Amino acid sequence: MQPAFWLECWQQAYPGFHLDQVHPLLQACWSRVYQPEVHQQVLVPLCGKSIDMMFWRQRLPVVGVELAERACRDFFQEQQLAVTLSKTNHFQCYDTDRLSLLQGDFFQLSRDEVAACQLVYDRAALIALPADMRQRYVQHLCQILPAQSTVLLISLEYPAEEKQGPPFAVFEDEIRRLFAGAQIDVLAISNRTGLGFARRAFTTSSLVEKAWRIQLP
Ligand SMILES: C[S@@+](CC[C@H](N)C(=O)[O-])C[C@H]1O[C@@H](n2cnc3c(N)ncnc32)[C@H](O)[C@@H]1O
Numbered sequence: 001m002q003p004a005f006w007l008e009c010w011q012q013a014y015p016g017f018h019l020d021q022v023h024p025l026l027q028a029c030w031s032r033v034y035q036p037e038v039h040q041q042v043l044v045p046l047c048g049k050s051i052d053m054m055f056w057r058q059r060l061p062v063v064g065v066e067l068a069e070r071a072c073r074d075f076f077q078e079q080q081l082a083v084t085l086s087k088t089n090h091f092q093c094y095d096t097d098r099l100s101l102l103q104g105d106f107f108q109l110s111r112d113e114v115a116a117c118q119l120v121y122d123r124a125a126l127i128a129l130p131a132d133m134r135q136r137y138v139q140h141l142c143q144i145l146p147a148q149s150t151v152l153l154i155s156l157e158y159p160a161e162e163k164q165g166p167p168f169a170v171f172e173d174e175i176r177r178l179f180a181g182a183q184i185d186v187l188a189i190s191n192r193t194g195l196g197f198a199r200r201a202f203t204t205s206s207l208v209e210k211a212w213r214i215q216l217p
Pocket of ligand 1: 003006007017018019045046047048049050065066067068071104105106107123124125128
């Protein structure tokens, strides 16, 4: 997906992928990935204005990365958080207590910027991207993260021939290929058939979300 596609989505205040509540699989699985003695910060790539960041912020400091200025501004306004603005080479930074949003291109994110992020939360980031970009996304993530980081990934499965993404269907074999060398476990499965994806209706013959714990080498 090109940046223009996402900026167009963000012309609406509430794009179809935005969820008005904390993701149920996050609530069910967070305690099985979060290790307070190890994890200092959580990275939320392609974060939009997800309320899940407020959930994480109660537990550890959050670093979100998001392309769209509107998503970042709306997040702080809707959550009624005071914000301090600054700039780096590649990002406009929005900071508040225990939460920073880096507005810009995820692929410009550097190792230094995520040096304390041994935990990653991916909801609708990997599945937002077409196959070639998914590979680039995981490669970049694995290049910049500290060794032995943990990823909590929420994936989506549906018969790919029934619908064009995004969101894209991403199955176990691809997850295992993308994160080769990692220890990968499924933590929870949620059958969403007929229930839609966030605010979007989904008429595929099946729809399943899965939560994965991915322990990088
Ligand atoms: C499907 S949405 C998911 C948002 C969020 N994770 C959630 O659960 O609501 C994907 C988000 O990624 C952002 N995005 C797409 N490409 C990006 C990139 N290269 N760098 C940073 N953000 C990007 C889009 O603007 C959009 O907000």
